[in-house]
Amino acid sequence: MGVALNGGSAVRTCSAAAIAFAAGWLLSGGDPNDRPRLGDTGLPKNCRAIVQANVDAYRAKTYPPDAIMASLERNCGAGGYSWGR
Known part of the structure; x- marks a missing residue:
């Protein structure tokens, strides 16, 4: 019952999402x-x-x-x- 990593695409997707979240947080001015x-x-x-x-x-x-x-x-x-x- 594991996640199949298709050429690392899941890892790249998660990394891209994390980078987008961090960029959004920084550009929004924070809390x-x-x-x-x-x-x-x-x-x-x-x-x-x-x-x-x-x-x-x-x-x-x-x-x-x-x-x-x-x-x-x-x-x-x-x-x-x-x-x-």
Whole structure:
């Protein structure tokens, strides 16, 4: 139950796919949430920064849990405003 390599074509196909994926990743600018980003006003701009700000607010009891969850959903939920910023 093995894969027959027809003259190495499967290996070449996998290598080409890996190279295409890597090139696409590099040209796309990478992950917009790779690090927390803040706007000019100092407010969180991307999901990574928003999540951390909400965790900090929860621990400091600055906002009630319902408000924190609403912020996470509004900004970083499935249709969130801050994806890709």
